[in-house]
Amino acid sequence: MAIKLGFNCLLGWLALVLSSSLYAHDIGVSKTELRESSDNSYLIQVQAGPTISNVFATPILPQGFDFVSLPSGSQIGGWKVFEFAGERPLQAEDTLVLPWNRDGIMLKVYWQDGSVADKLIRNERGVITLSMNELKASSGSILDAAKRYFFLGFEHILLGLDHLMFVLGLLWIVKGNLNLVKTITAFTVAHSITLGLATFGILVLPSRPVEACIALSIVFLAVEIIRAQRGQEGLSYRKPWLVAFAFGLLHGLGFAGALTEIGLPDSEVPLALLFFNLGVEAGQLSFVLVMLILGYNIRTVGIRVSTALAGLPIYFLGGIASYWLFTRLTLIGTVG
Template structure:
């Protein structure tokens, strides 16, 4: 019981200390598009931090004026600024810097769109705040960047992690669990694609509230599972996960809308992002399984009482999210 309690406390503490929005760590996005031989348009989105733009700034290569943009304006989700720069020379091989990123947890994606060469995508992190502009880039580099983004996004989305944690407790059979997670990924891939191409458009706040409600449902199913009766969520969890995955995909769509997608490589970026999410989920489950197996070997089996305690803890946090998100409509 102690292990489940420790895992629950750690996860719930992280949930409670993070912003109620599951996507508070959305990356920044900088797009630099060539419109003439020596002229580029720049679009810069900074993440929102408690109603203020994150303390980062994009610094363009020397020879480009102005190297920095104007003060950003909020669009209710991020802080946006756009401007036009003139560059006296070819910017290929020149450095771009994201100033202040070394003190942040976020990443920044930079998309370069030259007129006469292939687009390029760069991923900046706190450990890589300066990078040189490549002369050319392939779709594979876009795939890698968005795969990493999807992998990290699922591990930073506390409500999605809590959903997977509840599923881990509910479904004891390993293959059923993997099948359920895969069904979840397939479903959110569908709605994510529909939302990205503008076919499906649902406001963000109701989606976030229903995501919290889906976690409440799983918590209730864990408690009710003690009755010993057939429960669809436990015997055929992929059906339930597919349905909820359609909803969670709309949440991912909101995150990708903030990040931006490369117009010339949308299919590759979508596929990579979804595969990254799936990999992140399976890694999270793998860590949980390793911890539980280790505990059973060195201590004792996990009791039913620990499972119930975990279910009530998960339900309490998800109910808090549900109420807070509904009150924010």
């Protein structure tokens, strides 16, 4: 009797271990594909056997799309397959939500125009969200694409504090309207060159060293301004356009990182490059205009600031940039 009881306990323990192992096996990263066909038809399939098929619940489709087969999906070989279609193609503004009990998916997207996108997407708050704007989805019309990339560029420059601080340093140094035009033009031409080269894959550099050098460019300007206040004007004061051009090449690589990381459709690369750059320029010129108006009003009101206080903004500028520089240097070579 004792032997039989012990044997039953052992069987129960094995069943518990096996069921726990099976459940643990369900948590992981699944190979998933999204394929676009003609007539705005799509299928999303995930590699899964029949034993764990129930883990992959019905996807939540973007507005305007419906399932053309069972919403719960079909088991075809070793794949769980969902088929859906819409009156229009999937576009960058769409999202596809997968309420799947997985840590994430390794997704591969095959668009009808031949573009392919790969992305590891993790589960966040119980769902896996596929944002089409990160997966080389088309913007729709030319006008939609123009607006999308223009505002992306405009937003990037205005939220890119390091880029704005560099421009502010240039404004502090440059004297005279002609010099200002030459300097801003040189900066624009330089970052447009490297933005284009990086976007087309001709010039590709790791992002972390580039970001560190961008911080270094601000430190350089701060040091030049402080030296000039002590009567030692350097290259930035003699030829500000040359300094703007040299460092503008680095800033262009930083802009390119923001553009390429969204997953550009192959057919939209030239359009994206043009309007993203126009957005960057619009944001940059807006910032310059605001700073010039602010400086003019301060001079008009006649606010007087002591020499000691006048240098504080530059020390603040250099201090923040130095912190960025050392922080970014420590990240070079690390994973993530």
